[in-house]
Amino acid sequence: MRLTLSLELATDAHGAARLLADPDFVRETVRAAGATDEQVDVTGEPPQGPFTVTSRRALPADQIPAHVRGFVGNRIDVRQVDAWEAPTPDGSRAGTVVVEIAGAPVRLTGDATIAPAGPAASTVTYDGELKAAIPLFGSAVEQAAAGAIRSALEVIADVARRRLAAAPADEA
Template structure:
C-alpha cells in the first residue's frame, strides 16, 4: 500500500536553541492546540520528548468515515544538538482507533529568519480500497497543523522578544 509523502516547513525568527525550547514547552504546545480549535488536549513535555493527546472535530471530508471527533496522539523525540544548535528528531502521529499513522523526520537548523524546521515523512491510512482516498482527503488538515504551529510560534517568539527588550 502506497504512503502519501508529507513535507512542511517552519521558519522562525530566533536561534535554534530558542526555537527548540519553544517547541518543547508545554505552554507553547497547549497554545497550538487552542489555536487549532481542539476540543481538549493533554501535554507532557521535556527538552528530549513531548507527547500531546488532542481531541478535535473530524475534518468534514472524512467525517463520514471517522465520526464527529478524533483523538490524535503526537509523539516527538529530539536528538542532542550539534555544535551549531541544529537538531534532528522524529514525529510520530497516530489516530486513536484508526489505522492512520504519520512517520516524520524533523530537521531544526540555523537559516531563514533564524531557524528553519523541516518536516519530511509519510502518512498512511491502512484501509483496503479507501486508504489512498482517505489519505488525500486528510492530508490538508494534517499540513494545516504545521501552519498553525508557524503562526503560534511567530506570536510566541515576538512576545518573548518584546519582554526581553
C-alpha cells in the same frame, strides 16, 4: 503518501528547540488548531539535551471532508510524538515524528530537523510517510489526513510568530 513541511521561525535553532519544548506553547498550538481537549507531556532535558514532546488532542471531525468522516466518527483523537536528539553546537537537531489518529488506521512516521537559517532564524522540517490502511478509500483518507496535518503545523508556525514577536529580544 509522502508529506514534507517546513516551518520558518524567527529565532535561532536553540530558541526554536526551547519553544517546541515549552508545554504552554504546545498547549496553545493544539488549542489554536481547534482542539476541544488536550494533554501535553515533555520529558528529557530540554533545551540542552534530548527531549520528547507528546501531545494528545481531540478535534471536531468537521475538519476533514464529509466523505471520510464515517471512518473517524464525530471527533478525531490525535496523538503526536516528537522525539528530539541533543543539539549540535550550532543548535541543529535531528528527531523523529509520529502522528496517529485513534480509531482510524492512519499514521504518519518520519524525520524532523531543526536547522539554523541565519543569525536569528531557523527552519523546522517534518518529512514522513503518511499511510491509511483502509481498502478502497485509503488514498482519500490520506489526502484528508495530510490536509489536517498541514493545517496543524501551519498553526504551530502562526502561534510561534505571535509568541516570538511579543517576546523580548533576549528571550527569542
